[in-house]
Amino acid sequence: MMALGASAQELPGTFSVEQNGVSLAGDDGQVVEDSPEPRRAYEKKVGGIVWLEATVGPSRFNATQFRSLEIVPAEVQSLIPRVVVKGPEFGAALRFRTGSTTIGARFKRADYEPFDLTSIGLDLGFLIRAVPYVHPSIRLGFNYCTTTGGLVIPGYEGIVNNVRSQGGSASIGAGLRIPIVRWLSIAADFDYSIIGLIFRGNYDVTVPGLGSAGGNFTAGTAGTAIAGTFALTVHLGG
Numbered sequence: 001m002m003a004l005g006a007s008a009q010e011l012p013g014t015f016s017v018e019q020n021g022v023s024l025a026g027d028d029g030q031v032v033e034d035s036p037e038p039r040r041a042y043e044k045k046v047g048g049i050v051w052l053e054a055t056v057g058p059s060r061f062n063a064t065q066f067r068s069l070e071i072v073p074a075e076v077q078s079l080i081p082r083v084v085v086k087g088p089e090f091g092a093a094l095r096f097r098t099g100s101t102t103i104g105a106r107f108k109r110a111d112y113e114p115f116d117l118t119s120i121g122l123d124l125g126f127l128i129r130a131v132p133y134v135h136p137s138i139r140l141g142f143n144y145c146t147t148t149g150g151l152v153i154p155g156y157e158g159i160v161n162n163v164r165s166q167g168g169s170a171s172i173g174a175g176l177r178i179p180i181v182r183w184l185s186i187a188a189d190f191d192y193s194i195i196g197l198i199f200r201g202n203y204d205v206t207v208p209g210l211g212s213a214g215g216n217f218t219a220g221t222a223g224t225a226i227a228g229t230f231a232l233t234v235h236l237g238g
Contacts, residue, residue, distance in 0.1 A: 044132040046179045048235025051095040051102065057229035059089035059110045061117065061195070063152050065223040083153060085112035089227050093123055097238075100127045106141060110227075114150030117195075117225075119143040119169055127177065134176050137187070141171040145195055152197060152221060160217070163201035169193045169225075177233075187231040196222040 063083040088111055095104030102125040110117045121143030128136045147165045175189030199219045 044179065045129050046127070046135060046177060046185045046233075046235060047097075047238050048183065049097055049237035051093070051097060051104070051233050051235055053093040053095065053231050053233040055089075055091040055093070055108075055189075055229040055231045057089055057227055058086070059112075059225060059227040060084070060086045061110065061112060061223060061225040063195075063197075063221055063223040066221075083221075083223075085115075087112040089229065091229070095123060095125065097127075100129050101125070102127065106143075108143075110225075115147045115152055116149050117145060117147055119145045121169075134178055137175050137177055137189075139171075139173040139175075139189065139191075141169075141173070141191075141193075143169045143171070145169050145197065147197065152199070153219075160201050160203045163199055165197050165199045167195065167197035167220075169195040177231075183235050185233045185235065187233065189229050189231065191225075191227045191229065193225040193227075194222070195225055196220065 061084070063085065089108055090111075091106060091108035093104055093106040095102045102123075104123050105120065106123040107120045108118070121141055123139060123141050125137060125139040145167045151160070151163060152165065171191050171193035173189045173191035175187055177185055177187040179185045197220060199217075199221075201217060203215065203217050
């Protein structure tokens with residue numbers, strides 16, 4: 001009994017036991033709170049409120065998929081060659097995220113030969129964030145379009161001048177987005193667009209032996225475009 005009492009007197013008055021991340025202490029001890037776990041740089045779900053995005057990829061535009069050229073008689077319109085052009089497409093977007101939905105503005109420029117196609121408009125997106133690490137997504141776009149450089153329909157360079165073109169497009173896209181770190185992600189998308197363009201300008205036709213004729217014209221063409229784009233997105237806020 002005396003040995004047991006002596007041993008009890010030698011025990012410290014306080015003690016601390018670490019068990020499952022919780023500190024236990026005696027009456028005279030002080031409980032030390034666990035330090036919060038540092039936030040990891042990698043996140044399995046993309047976030048942010050403001051998205052800044054840059055895109056690049058190949059594009060193909062069939063400018064005469066659905067065509068109507070009023071500058072020439074209807075019976076010879078079928079003789080006009082089909083116009084299918086290819087080239088790189090560059091773009092940028094400013095998007096705002098609420099939950100799994102994004103809305104914003106998108107700018108794109110496709111460098112074709114012999115003309116360039118520029119579009120700017122509204123971008124709507126839906127992201128399936130419930131799937132971690134790789135998020136499927138769909139997008140809708142409604143754009144104003146214009147061309148610069150050469151004519152969309154070749155063969156009229158010596159006949160028409162002062163040509164101005166503008167129109168609109170509607171597009172749908174699908175893809176996958178992968179988070180890299182908390183503020184950065186990459187994406188691969190495939191887009192399909194229907195594009196309509198109206199041309200206005202002047203024409204001057206000279207027929208040997210019959211003289212010349214000129215005036216104003218309005219013509220139009222409609223086609224489809226497909227593009228595969230790779231995006232790098234910076235996520236800010238949230």
